[in-house]
Amino acid sequence: MTQVIHHLIERYGLIAVFLGCVAEGESAAILGGFFAHQHVFVIWQALLAAFLGAFVGDTFFFFLGHSFAEHRWVRRLRRRPGFNHAYRLVRKHPNIFVLSNRYIYGMRLVGGVASGLSGIPVWRFVLLNALSSLVWALLFGTLGYVFGLGAEQIIGRALLHHQRLLIALGIGLAVVIVAALVAHYIAKRERVKETD
Template sequence: MSETIHALIEQYGLVAVFAGCLFEGETAAILGGFFGHQGVFVPWQAFAAAFAGAFLGDASFFLAGRRFAEHRLVRRLRKRPGFSHAYELVRAHPNLFVLTNRYVYGMRLLGGVVAGLSDIPPLRFLLLNAVSSLSWAALFTGLGYFFGLGAEQLLGETLHKHHRLLIALGIGVVVLLLGHFAARRLSRRRKDGEPADGT
């Protein structure tokens, strides 16, 4: 079973990293870096897949806000908690908003649409999005690479395929739990009327 899963990761893993990074993506980018360290992926290809997914995802959300502002899905997003706060931020600090929005867990999709609804020029958004996507992909794939290095140091041997899968599963669960906790805490702060952190 582990051999089959490992073979699927080798064959389709970079596509999964790209697809995962189209949306929130932290887990996908970290796992891309981890498998890059393990030689399952070429490290620069894992980074490139994470960058491309992050960049194209946010560009798509921006386009949705800019071109389809009256679509029912965009109107539904406007009713989500945090929309008015995000819109105030993007109007007050457009450059900083685009550069940092992807680091706020659970707000990336909403933030991209909000940016599209603002008056940020498309070229400026694309340039800032490229810078943000590069730094984000480097941070999270680098973190995954570091996890791979740490796992080998801890176990004192080259990881076997089933070790890789178990560690990858553990990384995924921990990242998802941390993200869920961060999103709940941010939501609670907004409900309490406290200013939200930018990271």
């Protein structure tokens, strides 16, 4: 079973890192770095997949807001908790918002749509988003790589390769659960703020 998992990660792992980073992807970028440390991926490939996923995801949601403001998906995203707050921020500080939106968990989707609706020129958004996505991919991919070094020291070199992969999957699952709990808490807090 572990050989099958190992084979799937080797074959489709970079695609999973890319897709994970399209949306709310810190855990995907961290796992990409971790697997690069385990020599499943080459580090530059993991970082590139994380960068492209982050850039494509944010740009997609920007163009949704920019070009399809009245589409039902965009209207639905505009009703999500935090949209009004994101829209106010992007109107007030557009450059800072675009550079920092990727780091605010739970706001990326609505932040991208808010950016598209705010009137930021496309060229400016693309440049700022590329810079933000690059820094983000380097930060979280390197964190996963360094975490791989630390995990290897803690767990010890005696573990077999497939056991390390299972531990990495467990760590990834833990990161996803914690991120979901944090997002739920932030969304709940935003709903309370919007009703006040």
